[in-house]
Amino acid sequence: MDLNSLESVRNFAKTYTGPVDVLVNNAATLGSGELRRTGDGFEECLQVNYLSGFLLTSLLLDRVEQSAAGRIVHVSAKAHEWANISVQAMVSEKVLGPDFVSRQGMMGNLGGSYADSKLAQILFSAALTRRLKPSAVSMSLHPAITQTELLRDVKDSAMVKFLQEQVLQRIGRVVGFMQTKEDAPKTQVHVATHPALQKAGGRYYSPIYPPLVGCGKAAEDCAVSEVSDAALDVSLQEDLFKVGRTFGDFVYNDNLFQWESRSSYTGRARPTPKTSLTSRLTRFLTSQFHSSIFAHLDLGTAPIETLQDRKFHKAITKMPRLEDVVFPQHGWAGQAERTKFLSALPPGASAWGRGRP
Incomplete structure (x- = not known):
């Protein structure tokens, strides 16, 4: 499946006929920091990191809900705190944050469209949580920071890349915010499989707040992390959800229309x-x-x-x-x-x- 192509996502959903107990939206690109578009016309991080996962989740949602304990996990990132999403920009320009090019830094696009796409995943998880049947849950997480090929598109000098790949990573392991490749996947596995988390829909987990288990609380309360104020914005959650639903296929589900109306007093979404x-x-x-x-x-x-x-x-x-x-x-x-x-x-x-x- 090629996440650069909505048609490829659609074809996968059509050809895969098996059950779906757990769906983990994990694939991602950091992006180059420049405005690169997919064949569908969307900014690269928007489509690969968020929109294709949104479409895949929508197409497989019935099968997740048919599972005795269906679970959807969105692999977001702490970088979501640097995001600046505009729903209007997604509609008119097919980008999440129109100013993302100006938000480049030492780590390239980490604070640009990559951050925007990671916030979008948390917003999607929250909106989805309000719509899922009781048998299914949706959660998001910040994965462990480890050495991967995510930075391959960063166009920095040799010195900056040396600092990133050698100095920062070694310091990170010493102080605890970076993990080995062997330990790094534990957060995803924990959130995707631990039975206690089936009652933790809508939460956001992070290995930055260890331990994942044995923290002296119930398992579902360990490693729970705070999210940005934007991630808690119900209006933004609902607006982005509605816009995402208009791209690609439309699959009717009663629950998709349960939280459309707004209270004139609070402005918050309420059941329809x-x-x-x-x-x-x-x-x-x-x-x-x-x-x-x-x-x-x-x-x-x-x-x-x-x-x-x-x-x-x-x-x-x-x-x-x-x-x-x-x-x-x-x-x-x-x-x-x-x-x-x-x-x-x-x-x-x-x-x-x-x-x-």
């Missing part, structure tokens, strides 16, 4: 009544922005009432990029209603029925 899900999905897909983006719609679990709605029919008729749609095979008011839905699809779009009576 079940009766509002149909109208909310219709408004989402009929907006001019969303209707022009999607090429693939998985509506296999969408409310039949929505799929029988005439406004919804008008919306999908005007989707220029729509290539295929998955829809529920059963539950229609009648054959005529099902036919109206299929007739509303743009010319050339494929339709696939799902489900048993």
Whole structure:
């Protein structure tokens, strides 16, 4: 799977048919600090470190929730504290932080788009936590700092690279903030597998606050770390989640629409009544922005009432990029209603029925 390509992520999700008990979004690039775009047009760190993981998680979410103890782990970084995310920039410029080039330092892009992508992972984990079924949890973490190839794209002088690779790393091991390659993966393994953490959804763990176990508290309370104020911003969590959902595929899930509304008093997200899900999905897909983006719609679990709605029919008729749609095979008011839905699809779009009576 190539995280530089959303199509590659989509193909992996289609071809992998096995169960998903644990999904760890770990792959990352530090980036060069310059504005490099993927074939999909997104800034490199945005897509590789965050958006492809967002898409993969969305496509595999049903299987994670079907697991007896599903778990999603986002490997973020302490660098998220240096991030400066703009949701508007993600929509209009396909970058997370429009000023990331100016935030370069001794460690290259560590405080630039890399930091932005790591904050995005924590925000995603928090938004996802509010939507997951009780059988599944989502958590994020700061991995141990160790010698990897993450700095391979840093364009520094030979002296700076020597300081990074030799002096800083050796000092780091002595004072404890760097670990050996053998010890470094322990945080990811702990967060991904320890049974007690199944009740720790939404938390952020870090080996900077050792130990992972045996800290004198319950296992799920060991190595819990604080995050930046931006990572705790519920409005930012929800806004970024909604924007991320508009790129690539759209896979309907009731839980995705449970936290859309805002309290006029606090400004915080609050649950959406079940009766509002149909109208909310219709408004989402009929907006001019969303209707022009999607090429693939998985509506296999969408409310039949929505799929029988005439406004919804008008919306999908005007989707220029729509290539295929998955829809529920059963539950229609009648054959005529099902036919109206299929007739509303743009010319050339494929339709696939799902489900048993």
